[in-house]
Amino acid sequence: MLRIYDTRAGRIEEFPGGRAVRVYTCGPAVRRRAHVGDLRTYVLSDLIRRVLERRRTRVVVCRNLIDADSGSGGPDRGHEDVFRDDSAALNLRPPEHTPRAGEPAGLTIELIAKLVERGHAYAAPDGSVYFDVRTFPAYGEISGKRLDELEPADPHGRFHADWAMWRPADGEPGLDAPWGRGLPGPHVECSALSLRFLGERVDLHVGSADLLFPQHEEERAQSDAATGHEVVRHWVHGGRVLFDGHEMAGSAGDAGAAVPLSDVAAAGLDPLAVRLAFLEHHYRQPLDLTWDTLRAADRTVRRWRARVAEWSESPSAPMASSYAERVEAAFDDDLDTPAALRILRELEEDESVAAGSKFETFLHLDQVLALDLSTEIGKPRVLPAGAGELLDRRARARETSDWAAADRLRDELAELGVTVTDTPEGQSWAL
Numbered sequence: 001m002l003r004i005y006d007t008r009a010g011r012i013e014e015f016p017g018g019r020a021v022r023v024y025t026c027g028p029a030v031r032r033r034a035h036v037g038d039l040r041t042y043v044l045s046d047l048i049r050r051v052l053e054r055r056r057t058r059v060v061v062c063r064n065l066i067d068a069d070s071g072s073g074g075p076d077r078g079h080e081d082v083f084r085d086d087s088a089a090l091n092l093r094p095p096e097h098t099p100r101a102g103e104p105a106g107l108t109i110e111l112i113a114k115l116v117e118r119g120h121a122y123a124a125p126d127g128s129v130y131f132d133v134r135t136f137p138a139y140g141e142i143s144g145k146r147l148d149e150l151e152p153a154d155p156h157g158r159f160h161a162d163w164a165m166w167r168p169a170d171g172e173p174g175l176d177a178p179w180g181r182g183l184p185g186p187h188v189e190c191s192a193l194s195l196r197f198l199g200e201r202v203d204l205h206v207g208s209a210d211l212l213f214p215q216h217e218e219e220r221a222q223s224d225a226a227t228g229h230e231v232v233r234h235w236v237h238g239g240r241v242l243f244d245g246h247e248m249a250g251s252a253g254d255a256g257a258a259v260p261l262s263d264v265a266a267a268g269l270d271p272l273a274v275r276l277a278f279l280e281h282h283y284r285q286p287l288d289l290t291w292d293t294l295r296a297a298d299r300t301v302r303r304w305r306a307r308v309a310e311w312s313e314s315p316s317a318p319m320a321s322s323y324a325e326r327v328e329a330a331f332d333d334d335l336d337t338p339a340a341l342r343i344l345r346e347l348e349e350d351e352s353v354a355a356g357s358k359f360e361t362f363l364h365l366d367q368v369l370a371l372d373l374s375t376e377i378g379k380p381r382v383l384p385a386g387a388g389e390l391l392d393r394r395a396r397a398r399e400t401s402d403w404a405a406a407d408r409l410r411d412e413l414a415e416l417g418v419t420v421t422d423t424p425e426g427q428s429w430a431l
């Protein structure tokens, strides 16, 4: 059974799953180009899906697309296309529902009207509609913030922490609502869309820790006040991502430090190196990505693919079940992918396990890891010019126990893009 950290409960909780699981993932803001940091949340959501699906649980995911703050400015379909390509490059299974914010248009108005009717929201004289946070005493349970500690969200509300769910449009394009022409506030969408597409019970809500406050507090208050019960069972938050120690574009980011996934591919690295680099770190830990981390992950992905291709030539053998069970137990243990990958490396090097068993085990686990480990099977492997001779020299150096020369030749081969691994059968190489 999956055990996962629930931010609101403040502890790891059991998640029995069941036949069908409903997951809501806070979507990307398509008003700017996505960078690799944004993608961590979606890899997390995909990982949860794959861990649950291997037990045949049906997972239904809704992920919105955030067009723009408060609806100003249109969506940038170009950024949306980039995000779709990035998702495919990272092997993210497409969500079942991908509503765009504001589509269908009436949803947020319907939700706000319901909140007004139930006494949880009020219209202000200027045409704004505020959530009346004092009617929702559970506010702050996800972030641990208390109402009396909060800075005023908006000077026009009745209470310092009330937030505007609706704003008058002031000449800009807007929607017609019972409170006049206007636009929904930025955090109403998620409540409205999750209630519309997943219903009144959401098993897991996945988002970046950056959105914990106030976004997710507001989302919870709106959804729960509208339905009269707790809508989200578990709140799951992924840690933030820096690149070379810098914040990337986003709420507090530096646009110059943002690395889009296309830069990773342009540097000659496999985009799935980014997926592996995420999996090498626990999802809740903040992560500082560097080019070195990505290059190391790229080498691992390529080496594993080459080894899977090699192992595919060996006599077939059953899966190494004790290894597979340990890896799956790590997945179930609050998605402990760093431990899972350590166990896989142990298996890779375990000389007592037949190559055919390694093959079966790696490919079985790749259903969750999604690193495309089978892609080199059957492909002719072509060494770059000069590499064959270096490999021969290295084999002779090893025969004569000239380890210094062997190490030097390994470095020279690495510069040509050839990774050498020493195995009991001699050296093997991967591109």
Ligand SMILES: [Zn+2]
Binding pocket: 025, 026, 027, 190, 207, 215, 219
């Ligand atoms: Zn959201």
